[in-house]
Amino acid sequence: MSTPSxxxxxxxxxxxxxxxVDAIVNAANSSLLGGGxxxxxxxxxxxxxxxAACRELRASRYGKGLRxxxxxxxxxxxxxxxxxxxxxxxxxxxxxxxxALLESCYREALRVAAELxxxxxxxxAVSTGIYGWPMDDGARIAVRTILAEATPPVxxxxxxxxxxxxxxxxxxxxxxxxx
Ligand code: AR6
Numbered sequence: 001m002s003t004p005s006x007x008x009x010x011x012x013x014x015x016x017x018x019x020x021v022d023a024i025v026n027a028a029n030s031s032l033l034g035g036g037x038x039x040x041x042x043x044x045x046x047x048x049x050x051x052a053a054c055r056e057l058r059a060s061r062y063g064k065g066l067r068x069x070x071x072x073x074x075x076x077x078x079x080x081x082x083x084x085x086x087x088x089x090x091x092x093x094x095x096x097x098x099x100a101l102l103e104s105c106y107r108e109a110l111r112v113a114a115e116l117x118x119x120x121x122x123x124x125a126v127s128t129g130i131y132g133w134p135m136d137d138g139a140r141i142a143v144r145t146i147l148a149e150a151t152p153p154v155x156x157x158x159x160x161x162x163x164x165x166x167x168x169x170x171x172x173x174x175x176x177x178x179x
Contacts, residue, residue: 007150009143009157009174013167016160017045020080022118023073025109027126028086030065032058032072037129038162042084046077050084069104071112083116085109089127092134099141102127106145110157119155125166135166139173147177 016024016038027038032054034043043050053074058065066072071087087105090098105126113121125142127133142159150157161167 006152007154007157009146009150009159011159011161011167011170011174013161013164015041015162016122016124017041017079019122019158019160021120021122021156021158022081023083023085023113023116023121024076024079024081025071025113025121025123025126026084026086027089027124027129027131028066030067030088032062032066032086035130038124042079046079046084049075049077054086069101069108071105071108073112073116081122083113083118085112085121087126089131089133092127092132102133102138102141103145106142107149110146110149110154114151114154117153119153120158121154121156122158122160124160124162125170128166129162135169136173139166139169140176143170143173143177 026042029035066088068088068090071085073083073085076084087109089105090101125138128135128138146157159170
């Protein structure tokens, strides 16, 4: 499925580490030193160069780690991509609205990728796994932020959804956003 807007937004069900794109976005944590979920998969398949680059970031500009809602790029190691753009999603809260932080993840990761010259960017559904964000709301936030922010020379933003439910929620969110 793709949009008729200036920058096509596409949805695929699958494993983001199998994608061939310029930039793969990682749902990391502030340590930048790996974890489970999509983060674990990216480091496993991408190999040790990614962790080495993350350690360098921690030893230099990101001594305290990467703040929630921010993004930073490293090599993509052995992935079929030029860069991994790491972003830190907010943990879901039932009492505090952290929507702006999740929007910021998509905006900042796209900005970092575009500044590097990426034409094709793959995103996972940030915060919707271990960090507990409800998939329907996470999908709406992802889709509306990317539709608002993606501009040429970026040529495609691809959401890579791990399972059928995530794919369905993104399809619904995209259909709603496009009216
Ligand atoms: N490809 C695409 N999507 C995936 C993949 C994959 N290979 N694996 C999982 N997902 P999560 P978060 C989906 O937990 O919620 C890590 O430990 C998954 O089904 O990866 O932002 C980090 O280090 C879900 O829909 O990220 C942090 O500590 C989505 O990706 C923490 O988890 C995000 O799930 C971040 O939690």
